[in-house]
Amino acid sequence: MTGAVRTTYRRLGVAERRAQLISAALGLFAHRAPEEVSLDDVAAAAEVSRPLVYRYFPGGKQQLYEAALRSAADDLELCFAEPQSGPLTRRLGAALDRYLGFVDEHDAGFSALLQGGSVVGTSRTGAIVDGVRRAAAAQILKHLSVPEPGPRLRMMVRTWITAVEAASLIRLDEEKQPPRDELRDWLVDHFVALLTATAASDAQAAEVARAAFAAEPADGPVGRLARRTVPLFEDAGHLLS
Template sequence: MTTGVRRRMGVEERRQQLIGVALELFSRRSPDEVSIDEIASAAGISRPLVYHYFPGKLSLYEAALKRASDDLAARFVEPREGPLGARLLRVMGRFFDFVDEHGPGFSALMRGGPAVGSSTTNALIDAVRQAAYVQILSHLDVQDPPARLELVIRSWISLAESTALIWLDGRRIPRAELEKQLVHDFAALAAVSAAYDEEMGALLRRILKDEPADGPFADLVGRIVALAS
């Protein structure tokens, strides 16, 4: 982060600098705890100059949130190569990288913060969830998802969010275990849905036939068999 250094910047360059500075501060503390004075000091400019580029902290927070939401949405992009379980595990690794790097900001966004409830914030959160949903559909090679599949995917995305928030409160469970558990959760949600619907059953069988014996889905099956024995 640049501190105490003044230099002339173009309007857009200065705006992007302030967004970056704010995002770095928000990633370490809740946005409610970060003042405009701190942002100005970290950027090496005066408080009035911050207001020249942003009308207030809310607008700066929303701009920082937009950059963060674009970053988070990109974490769900994964090449369609290899078994689904391994792909989802890599996605969860990048998702928790983001949560780890932006803990207080991620928590403030989901639980409460200066922009929570605003139309801008809600739209950004919805856009991330939709991007994740579209990516999962792509990996399943489904264009027109049935209602049960949509329920499975959207429920899983919500579960990933809530799991990350709980993990941030003390990090009491090893992160790697949670990443694998969430992949198992996806398979479990799909399996329960498949038990009620033949279309979901066919989809699940198609997924599982490409899964290797050492993959996360096979690991889940082994754990369940061990419990039942």
């Protein structure tokens, strides 16, 4: 006589179960807009029942979406947490590698998850997304060693964070072109150019730029950008006269 096969399920604690459901939701939101994902989809992905999803998220999909967004936001904020040692451009490049890797991993869902493009977006989700931007800017200012940045420097850094977001979205629209490493290098150059332009009219930014550029190696991004830029002015000497 053949005995019946019994399947045993491990009971999860509250925190573990919530994390499991959030992970399942993130996996779906990563490639589909939140409005296209149902609680039945999440339940199926997590291999649980729909009532169980409601038990942990009584607010339904909106509550689950906000929890998933918060989880994604926490991961994104960590992208810019880099040890404050070595040349500035090397640190920026490492942070961008993590950020762009996150974007690639979440692919088409990046816009809906983090750019407020979903119909389930609320003031709370907007605050979560804005918090990511502010946290990223705070990390960059730490790398610049500026405890009390002035308005010009703060605006420059926040402008660059916006450019990083926009470039990431455009790259998704362009079927992930250019390659990730090329976009990373271009965004590092963009930061250097923004800092240089700001330093031309702001004493605090000028002090930051001098200190940062002095620590860069000759064969690093700043040196390469400077050497590529100089020839652009060869036929425009009158600009320096």
